[in-house]
Amino acid sequence: MKKVLSLFLVFSATAIISQEKYRVTYNYQTEVINYYKLDKLNNIEDTLKSPKFKRNSLIELRLTNVNPFAVNIKTDVKEETIHPKMSGFNFSSLLGNVNSLSGESLNLNVGSVAGENSFLSRGKDPQAAKSRGDKLSNQFSDLNKLTTNIDAIEASFRSNLLNPNFDKTEILKNLKESSSKFMDARIPNPKENYYTFLYNLDNAVKEDTRELQNEIANISSEIDETLDSEKPMSRGELVQTNNAFKNLEALKLSLNAKQTNTSESLNTIKNLYTSLEASNFEQTYDYIIEADKVGIELKFIQSELAQTEGAEANLIKTRSLNLFSKGGFKINTSVALTLNNFGSKSKEFFIDENNIIGEDTGNGSTPNLSTMINFYPVISESFNIGGSFGVSIPVSGEARGINFLLGPTIFLGSKSRLSLSGGVAYGTVTKLKNGLEVGDTATFTDIDLFTKSVYDFGYYFGISFSLFELN
Template sequence: MTKLLTSGIICFFCLISQSALQAQEKYRILYDYNTEAATYLALDNTNAVIDTLTKPRLKRNSLVEIKLVNVNPFAVDVIADIKEEDIVPSGSGFNFTSLLGGISGMGGDNLGLNVSQSSLNNSNFFDSASRGTSLSNAFTELSDKMTAVRALENTLKANLLNPNLDKEAILQNVKALARQQADARLSDPDANFYLYLSNLDKIINADKQQLAGDLETMATQVEAATESSANISRGELVERNRTISNLEALKATLSNTAELAHLSIDEIRSLYTQLEAASFERTYDYQMDGDEVNINLKFVQSSFSESQDTDAEVTTIKTRSLKLFATGGFKINSSVALTLNNFGDKSKDFFISEEGVIGATANDYFIPNLSTMINFYPVIGDNFNVGGSFGLSIPLADDITGVNFLLGPSIFLGSKSRLSLSGGVAYGPVDRLTDGLEAGQTTSLSSLDNFTKKVYDFGYFFGISFSLFDIN
């Protein structure tokens, strides 16, 4: 029986060694912020996807890539808290404070185009009434362009602050609004958005210069008309002064209007550049060491978004939790066990009969022992695992002494593998006759106390143990 046990133990530990030497596995957890769907993927050594997992059970000691997609970094920062026993790594979000910088609004009086234009059509001062109408239309067109620039900037900022929009959606929304401009001088924003912005800036500057020239011409005509009129009524004088005042107001605000448009276009260009370069993905690398892992994802308001708020609090947008379970790998723990050791007919009690014959009685019964065990096993399940145990035991009997060595397979039960059932080979002390004495011989000795010795031999054991703490 001992030979069978020894052969089985050797085969068993060969299997354990093979499982422990397996190559490290790789996995990817793909979480989509918009759809809130989590996909578990198995990877090869080149990080190519080889399988989609239906259950999040990952090999122990495997490498895990946690990848978050469609996370708008302008609107959302991510705080990743990975809890596994005492391991708590965390990721930090991106900081887009550099994107901010003096975004000036262009509304109301800043446009400078709400000057009265009623006197621009006065034929008393201009050589053609159409000049005033043309100038009024030019100012209206410039005002429309400024409104479009302001709308483009506000749309881009609003889209950047929307956590539910992905990168492609924001780009398309901005280009769609830009396409609504009907000016034939503008290029296609879909072909090259930067060229579109450059042309828009160039057109506004050209319109400004044209208007400035027209205003200068009209001012000259007003002065010339006044000087050539010998008789001018009081009403005409009031009208002349109002016209000059309007022209001066328009000239004073025209340059500032164009500068505001230039700054706004520069801001749009800067934000668009940052958007194109920004990554809407977050990646965290982790090694699966524990039995269970909780990945807590906290999505909070980004620094860019916070800078647009009036309050000082960082808003939590949402929180999500992903739970992983480990399988495989190798565990080692220690335990206290109660074992029953048996050495069969290898352990004997020797005596001398009344006839002077040496007798021997086999101790083929189980001796209770208090043992301490080192348990080791590959993890194959949550509540049931098979491995091995090695330990030392001391007999719980006054007339039996010595330390036994134990080695054999074990079955581990429970979610924490705290209870185990073991059995295997015991190697412990047994009595042997010395000085050539053998059982069945006739002797004149009255006692065998000085003619026996302790030698180590093989037996077997069964036991139950309770795990104290994990070593690995």
């Protein structure tokens, strides 16, 4: 038992090792399809043109330059489902809780808080108050530009990720170019280290926000001092002071919202950038080809990320790959019309009016209705060479028995339905018995008393049409 098991394991290992491997590549960007034969180490051994794959070979289908952020792939195979080696990204979990972060502009009335005509200018140097107001306005303006650029980077980055015609290199290049617009000494070159760029950009936003928060806190303290002052205030001055206080509170809320949104936006950019760096714009599927012809339909639809942006799962494009196999052994049956010919062996005996035995030799072919069993190794889809074995009976004349047919066959057409065959026919012919020969005198006039049917060899030619496949 152990020996049988060992032999089985050795045979199985040999079958696995001897399995041929091929690679079919489809480039999403260029639409180019290439075929390769692989060695045992999965290295390209040869480039093929319009190949026929050996049956039971492993086909590696590799799709290149497919943007997984923009495109999902659905494969339909006639025989069985292709199982991918790797799955795509699940962007819904990454971005499901991310809102549209366009941000709010800080277009508030800073002049009412600190400026030439603000409440802080009362009893003070108007020029100093104006200078302070201008500084505060510039700080808000700088922060607004900084956060607006961050929003623009995110929008551009997401747009590039959703473009199915962009490859990984192009998306990274566009991202780093759009991130190089900052004219700030605190922010390093994004092309050198993008994570360092994002970290310093986040710190710059926080630093500017803190400075503005400190200035707002100082102004708030001055407002409190003004309100606590024993000096009486006119109605107009009181209204102005209250408005300034409300604007300060609005500025605080706006700054907090802006910092939160900007931090979330930078975190989104970081997460998407990390996913992009780790992503593979190739998808590989394995398939063992067993059928004569395999049709693989590739459907490219919009990804989960595109759907989170409000797009529907629309079909972008469909491509079909047809793979043909060779090798293997096929058996089918067919109905044939054959012409059987036994040459000079095909004789008709008779007794003439002088009771002399005579003969007629017929070289003509007799039509037969035949049933054939066809067998052939698969060479191509529409042309194969094999053999046929069958039995036939004559459709005209006197039926003396069944004929047996065997010979080579050419199979034509889709699924090799039509076949042309010819070869050896083994059937019945008529011969004289009891040692009689042509020219002898017969004692009776019934020729059947002096003849018998015997099997002999001849030849046949026929045309048949397959009924169904047995194997």
